[in-house]
Amino acid sequence: MLEMGEQAGVTTAPAAGSAWTYETASAVYRLPFNDLLFKAQSVHREHFDPNRVQLSKLLNIKAGGCPEDCGYCSQSSHHKTGLVASKLMDVETIVAEARKAKDAGATRYCMGAAWRNPKPRDMDAIVEIVGAVKALGLETCMTLGMLEREQADRLSEAGLDYYNHNIDTSERYYPKVTSTRGFSDRLETLEHVRQSGMKVCCGGILGLGETERDRVEMLVTLANLTEPPESVPINQLIPIPGTPLADSKRTDPIEFVRIVALARIMMPKSYVRLSAGRTAMSDEMQALCFLAGANSIFIGDTLLTTANPEDSTDRRLFDRLGLQAT
Numbered sequence: 001m002l003e004m005g006e007q008a009g010v011t012t013a014p015a016a017g018s019a020w021t022y023e024t025a026s027a028v029y030r031l032p033f034n035d036l037l038f039k040a041q042s043v044h045r046e047h048f049d050p051n052r053v054q055l056s057k058l059l060n061i062k063a064g065g066c067p068e069d070c071g072y073c074s075q076s077s078h079h080k081t082g083l084v085a086s087k088l089m090d091v092e093t094i095v096a097e098a099r100k101a102k103d104a105g106a107t108r109y110c111m112g113a114a115w116r117n118p119k120p121r122d123m124d125a126i127v128e129i130v131g132a133v134k135a136l137g138l139e140t141c142m143t144l145g146m147l148e149r150e151q152a153d154r155l156s157e158a159g160l161d162y163y164n165h166n167i168d169t170s171e172r173y174y175p176k177v178t179s180t181r182g183f184s185d186r187l188e189t190l191e192h193v194r195q196s197g198m199k200v201c202c203g204g205i206l207g208l209g210e211t212e213r214d215r216v217e218m219l220v221t222l223a224n225l226t227e228p229p230e231s232v233p234i235n236q237l238i239p240i241p242g243t244p245l246a247d248s249k250r251t252d253p254i255e256f257v258r259i260v261a262l263a264r265i266m267m268p269k270s271y272v273r274l275s276a277g278r279t280a281m282s283d284e285m286q287a288l289c290f291l292a293g294a295n296s297i298f299i300g301d302t303l304l305t306t307a308n309p310e311d312s313t314d315r316r317l318f319d320r321l322g323l324q325a326t
Contacts, residue, residue: 013028013265019223019224020219020220020223020224020266021220022213022216022217022220025216025219025220025223025262025266026213026216028262028265028266029212029216029258029259029262033254033258036258036261036262036292037257037261037288037291037292039261039265040260040261040262040264040265040291040292040293041291041292041293043264043265043268043293044264044268044293044295046268047268047269048295049326051322051323051324052295052323052324052325052326053290053294053295053296053297053318053323053324053325053326054107054108054271054273054295054296054297054325054326055104055105055106055107055108055296055297055298055299055325055326056106056107056108056109056110056141056273056296056297056298056299057098057101057104057106057108057109057110057298057299057300058110058111058112058298058300058304059089059094059097059098059101059109059110059111059112060112060113060114060304061088061089061094061111061112061113061129062086062087062088062089062112062113062114062115063075063083063084063085063086063114063304064077064083064084064085064086064114065077065085065114066114066115066116066145067116067180068116068145068178068180068181069178069179069180070168070177070178071176071177071178071208071243071244071245072177072205072208072237072240072243072245073240073243074240074242074243074304075114075304076243079242079243079244080242081240081241081242081243082242085114088113088122088125091125091128091129091132094111094129094132094133095132095133095136098132098133098136098138099136101138101299101300102136102137102138104299104300104311105299105311105325106138106299107138107139107326108138108139108140108141108161108162109133109136109138109139109140109141110140110141110142110143110162110164110201110298111129111133111140111141111142111143112142112143112144112164112304113142113143113144113145115144115145116145116146116180116181117144117145117146117147117148117151118144118145118147118151122144123151123154126142126144126155126158127154127155127158130142130155130158130159130160131158131159134159134161139161139162140159140160140161140162141160141161141162141163141164141201141231142155142160142162142163142164143163143164143165143201145165146165146181146185146186146188146189147163147165147189147192147193148192149192149195149196151192152189152192152193152195152196152198153196155196155198156196156197156198160198161198161199162198162199162200162201162230162231163193163198163199163200163201164201164202164231164233165186165189165190165193165200165201165202166186166202166203166204166205166233166235167183167186167187167190167202167203167204167218167221167222168186168204168205168208168218169204169205169208169210169214169215169218170210170213170214170215170217170218170221171183171217171221172214172217173208173209173210173211173214174186176208176209177208190202190225190229191226194225194226194227199229199230199231200225200227200229200230200231201229201230201231201232201233202222202229202231202232202233203222203229203231203232203233203234203235203263203273203275204218204219204222204233204234204235205235205236205237205276206234206235206236206237206251206255206256206259207236207237207239207245207248207249207250207251207277208237208245208248209245209248212255215255215259216259216262219259219262219263219266219267220266222263222266222267223266223267228266228267228269228270229267229270230269230270230271231270231271231273231296232263232267232270232271232272232273233273233275234256234259234260234263234272234273234274234275234294235275235276235277236250236251236256236276236277236278236280236281237250237251237276237277238276238277238279238280238307250280253281253282253285253288256285256289257285257288257289257292258292260272260274260289260292260293260294261292261293263293264292264293264294265293271295271296272293272294272295272296273294273295273296273297273298274286274289274294274296274297274298275297275298276308278297278298278308278309279307279308279309283317283320286317287317287321290321290323297314299311299314
């Protein structure tokens with residue numbers, strides 16, 4: 001007799017000590033939907049309280065003017081989106097916003113700057129910002145583009161908890177999304193972050209025109225890193241006028257939930273975060289994502305330059321589902 005959540009010839013994890021392969025991960029992804037969610041929720045309960053969701057807040061501390069040409073991004077200098085570039089925010093403004101986020105229930109504060117990589121002249125200010133936000137009792141996360149090892153070490157020494165650097169999609173499809181840097185550049189930064197002692201936040205975006213195989217291979221890459229990321233954001237593309245991907249089709253909701261479930265199974269100890277695109281998700285779709293093992297969201301009505309559900313909307317959904325923020 002087959003175990004619950006398995007089919008003949010299908011395993012739900014690689015053998016102990018073995019890496020995930022596309023074939024093994026794909027077999028899990030293609031399980032009957034009920035079996036997949038049962039497996040994902042079972043794995044989730046082994047490592048997390050199934051009714052608690054971690055809240056993060058994301059602030060754009062330096063907007064626009066990025067020299068990268070990522071096809072989805074409103075902040076690229078290559079795209080005509082109407083976004084006006086700004087300078088790095090001063091530390092007092094950032095701390096005031098972080099304090100508001102903490103009062104709203106956030107436990108992790110994420111800060112993003114639209115850079116290809118931070119310049120040496122930026123590092124003193126960034127270090128000061130990290131220290132000031134940590135002094136509020138918040139976990140800190142930053143996304144500043146690519147990092148040299150020395151920069152990663154300095155951020156770690158400043159007390160930065162997480163560094164975000166998404167791989168976006170599979171290695172095969174990546175050149176169709178970005179041409180100004182390679183997939184290997186992404187992996188190099190992740191290795192610098194890991195070696196520095198910081199935690200890794202790394203995920204991807206669904207809806208870039210990628211195939212099912214690309215989505216699964218993206219997760220295989222993440223799960224097979226030296227250590228899987230402690231935080232895995234799963235984004236649903238928000239098509240932005242003026243970007244090359246402005247006319248992209250929305251990802252099928254069931255396929256999105258399947259990827260969330262697969263991420264939970266492949267990286268059982270990681271936080272799996274519903275990130276960009278929640279404004280286009282119904283309450284029912286988000287509920288399925290939580291059932292599939294998602295246990296972190298961004299709060300606040302803005303994510304960098306795009307809309308996000310208001311806090312009151314999230315509170316109503318949490319009340320309906322019996323979820324608690326942490």
